[in-house]
Amino acid sequence: MPDRDARAPSAIKAEIPHAARIWNYWMGGRDNYVSDRAAGDAVAAVYPEIVTMARESRRFLVRAVGFLARECGVRQFIDIGTGLPTMQNTHEVAQGIASESRVVYVDNDPLVLVHARALLGSTTPEGTTTYVHADYHDPDRIVAEARKVVDFREPAAVMFMGVLGYEPDMAVVRAIVGRVMDATSPGSHLVMWDGTDTGAEVVEGAERLAESGGVPYVLRAPGQLARCFEGLELVEPGLVPISGWRPADGDVPPVDAYGAVGRKP
Template sequence: MTGSTQESSSLSSRLDTSVAHSARRYDYWLGGKDNFAADRESGDAIAAAFPTIRLAVRENRAFLRRAVAVLAEEAGIRQFLDIGTGLPTANNTHQVAQAIAPQSRIVYVDNDPLVLVHARALLTSAAEGATAYIDADLREPAKILNDPELHRTLDFSQPVALMLVAVMHFILDEDDPYGIVRRLVEALPRGSYLVVAQATYDPLPPDTVAALEAANARGNPKSRPRSRAEFARFFEGLDILPPGIVSVAEWRADNESQPRPSFVDISGYAAVAQIP
């Protein structure tokens, strides 16, 4: 059996299409084709309770684009660690960063075997830069930080932007979300950045929250939306950039089409902070 055949066999054994996965459900909401019936069923259940979910996921992608552009253009960041990558779509981190600075180096991390199948698209780098992909789970930060591919691609003596966009709400309280983020941040050099966007119930009426909680209880993967105060805990000890903690749709969005989507329609917080 060849290496590629062995890899395909291993991926096939891990790919459970009967259970929804966050990356494939996200792909479904974005209008992609790399999803299965379980992903669509889960996605439709959430959309029934929160009809603007597709707008929300598009705004998450737009926030990622803006955050990468700001860090590359204004902060001079040339290294990005993007965890919870998802399936390739427009304006992936390396595409945005390398369009500004071709020498940018990006490491993607995800645990969906289907994302790994598509990693070749993610690994298409500008000649001056580099991209790599690590098959790992955010719940195992030590595995990510100790991966040889990470250290072959990124220089941890220089600042790194840690991207956690639309992934932390899948880390439940029992998985120690704050400990995970702290472990990752502590591994980065001074001058690095933390970028987080995550779902919240804060602006939603009680009936919408109840419907979403019911869909969450029935479905998979489970999610844990967080309040503004809970979201702010991810940035303890860091210097949050202007405009602070705001709606995903409002972060540095002056050049986006106006008016911006409402906080109720997006129901997600975003912020970027520097490690002092």
């Protein structure tokens, strides 16, 4: 999440593969350019399951947000590193269950900001949806800005959905997650997933992504990701492939991405 001026048109460069646009391409979206499709195809050539992973990541978000809103009564969501809007975004899922839900999207990408302006218009009359322009390496700023919408005395859901691999140092990752969770009250939840080094093809795909000009993404072992949930109570079924986290359609083939929901006691 490089820090750039979100309002500078020159910051959006169609000729350079862009992480959010590549992901949008894999998910079947139309907000992408030739460079993004070329990078996406280079990965898919050696790891065709990347398309399945991308779409399963959104299904995981829908199930996790739905669980928290419906079964846990969570009404506040902080989606950090939200990326480009696609279908069934966090506020649409949460407010579809509880119209008064408050959602804070956080990203520092200029392209995401452009799309966010349109996205924020789809919030419910009773709810609140806002966008914070911030880098996840500045958790104090994120917390300070989120306080304008989120009441940290009440439970909130903090979400990191497939974005922490852009930070190569695991100690930094844990510090970022920990700082935001420290600001939340008991009964809050961490929702997180990330790509894992659980197969040779996905590792080669990550290498192809970097070779094609995309921002390098660090794949981690599931055990490393589990460290982000230390001190939290994992919701069943725990840290598992995202396709297997409370799937709606029974058994689903695993993907090389693990996720979990953890409750702050």
